[in-house]
Amino acid sequence: MRRISRITVAGAATASLALALSACGGTSTSSGSSESKEGKGLAIAYDVGGKGDQSFNDAAYAGLEKAKKEFGYETADVEPTDGETDADKEQRLVSLAKQGYNPIVGVGYAYASAVKAAAEKFPDTTFGIVDDATVEADNVADLVFSEEQASYLAGVAAAKSTKTDVVGFVGGVDIPLIHKFRAGFEQGVKDTDPKVKVISQFLTQTAEEGGFSSPDKGKSAAEGQIEKKADVVYAAAGLSGQGVIEAAAANKVWAIGVDSDQYKQEALVKFKDSILTSAMKDVAKAVYNLAKSVEDGKPATGIVKGDLKTGEVSLSNSNPKFADDAELQEAIETAKEKIISGEIKVKSS
Numbered sequence: 001m002r003r004i005s006r007i008t009v010a011g012a013a014t015a016s017l018a019l020a021l022s023a024c025g026g027t028s029t030s031s032g033s034s035e036s037k038e039g040k041g042l043a044i045a046y047d048v049g050g051k052g053d054q055s056f057n058d059a060a061y062a063g064l065e066k067a068k069k070e071f072g073y074e075t076a077d078v079e080p081t082d083g084e085t086d087a088d089k090e091q092r093l094v095s096l097a098k099q100g101y102n103p104i105v106g107v108g109y110a111y112a113s114a115v116k117a118a119a120e121k122f123p124d125t126t127f128g129i130v131d132d133a134t135v136e137a138d139n140v141a142d143l144v145f146s147e148e149q150a151s152y153l154a155g156v157a158a159a160k161s162t163k164t165d166v167v168g169f170v171g172g173v174d175i176p177l178i179h180k181f182r183a184g185f186e187q188g189v190k191d192t193d194p195k196v197k198v199i200s201q202f203l204t205q206t207a208e209e210g211g212f213s214s215p216d217k218g219k220s221a222a223e224g225q226i227e228k229k230a231d232v233v234y235a236a237a238g239l240s241g242q243g244v245i246e247a248a249a250a251n252k253v254w255a256i257g258v259d260s261d262q263y264k265q266e267a268l269v270k271f272k273d274s275i276l277t278s279a280m281k282d283v284a285k286a287v288y289n290l291a292k293s294v295e296d297g298k299p300a301t302g303i304v305k306g307d308l309k310t311g312e313v314s315l316s317n318s319n320p321k322f323a324d325d326a327e328l329q330e331a332i333e334t335a336k337e338k339i340i341s342g343e344i345k346v347k348s349s
Contacts (some may be wrong), residue, residue, distance in 0.1 A: 006220055018135055019225070029091050040101045041074065042067045042068070042290075042291040043075060043096045044104075045077075045089070045096070045105070045106050045111065046060070046078065047108025047130075048212050048238070049212050049213045049238045050079045052267070054239070054267050054268060055259040055260055056108075056238070056247070057107055057289075059281075063286065064287060067288050073291075076099075078092055086114055089110070089111055089113075090118055093114055093127070097121070102126055102294060103125070103128055103294045103299070104126075104127050104128070105128035106128070108130060109177060110207060112129060112134055112135055113256045115128075115132075115140060116140070119139050122139075122274070123139055126140075126293075128140070128287070128290045129141075129143075132144070134234045140301060142302065142304065143283075143304050143306075145282075145305065145307065146249070146313055147177070147180045147236075147281055148181065148183055149308045149313050149346050150308070150313035151180070151183075151185040152184040153314075154168075155186065155190075156335050157232075158185070159331060160193075161231075162196055162231050162236070165195055165197060166196070167189060168198070168201070168222065168225035168233040168263045169181075169182050169200040169217060169233075169235075170198070170201055170202075170231070170244050171200070171201070171203065171211075172218075172238050173205070173209075173212060176206075176207050176349065179348070179349050181279070182236070183347045183348055184346050188346075191249070191344070192331065192335075198318060199225045204217070212277065213239045213240065213241035214265045215239060215240055218240035218247075219238050219246055219247045222243065222247035222248060222255075233256070234256040241258055242268065249270075254274060255280065257275050258278060259280060262316075263278065263316060263319050272319070277315045277319060281312060281313045286304065286312065308336055309340050335336070
């Protein structure tokens with residue numbers, strides 16, 4: 001049952017939310033049907049790239065949509081703005097909390113300080129943060145993943161698929177989170193075939209420089225790796241990864257997507273035959289599960305981690321050329337079983 005403190009009056013409150021949030025990033029709100037429960041539930045605040053990144057922001061939105069449909073409450077999703085500060089992010093979360101949304105999720109590690117500050121101001125509201133494990137509070141859930149495990153499997157796939165013995169990795173920003181993707185990928189490649197060369201590159205040093213939001217940067221980096229004979233390129237770069245996939249398609253080599261099943265993404269449909277697989281992390285499930293925990297009256301808190309064992313990181317099988325390759329699938333399944341059993345310990349840096 002929903003707590004009384006979360007029941008609010010619609011109408012004027014919704015209008016005031018729109019006004020409050022327009023000053024700190026655009027907002028898209030959605031209400032349940034006329035038969036829905038009154039009250040406000042899950043709200044998410046997007047990371048750079050925003051809605052439509054075909055990656056983890058969109059995955060968070062999918063979790064929000066599932067919660068909205070199942071619980072029949074009002075939801076909100078809020079866009080970031082260029083050059084915003086931690087104070088802007090905090091204001092965004094505080095605005096949502098004042099309106100009665102619960103839980104509230106910051107999508108991305110950049111929300112760490114904002115989530116910490118907002119959670120202190122609203123101890124009865126549950127907050128979540130995706131891809132950060134540093135916020136310690138009784139009302140905060142750190143939604144993190146073993147990205148290195150899925151990336152290891154992506155490395156196995158790359159090593160088994162390359163014909164040139166050269167593969168590439170494009171990371172959006174040179175930060176510890178993306179180091180996990182690179183480390184797992186490189187280990188998976190080398191454990192599968194030591195003679196395969198891995199070319200690795202980060203697009204920018206900081207997110208503010210556009211590493212996660214610049215398809216042109218991703219395309220240029222991938223083209224450079226392809227010129228060096230890479231015929232499989234794995235991108236962990238948010239929206240910038242679209243450029244990597246476009247370059248792979250143009251040059252008739254393989255791309256490996258990230259976070260969401262990018263073979264199925266509408267915006268990438270014309271490139272899908274070049275997307276071998278995607279190293280997925282189920283942000284949608286993590287966001288939905290947090291909403292469900294609040295709905296059930298037992299809010300999740302602390303570190304909530306998804307990995308191969310829980311099924312919250314994986315490789316997609318949507319491309320038939322990938323799914324129907326028995327030798328490749330056997331190699332991936334063997335590696336997966338060894339990671340889950342602990343026989344293979346995947347590096348995170």
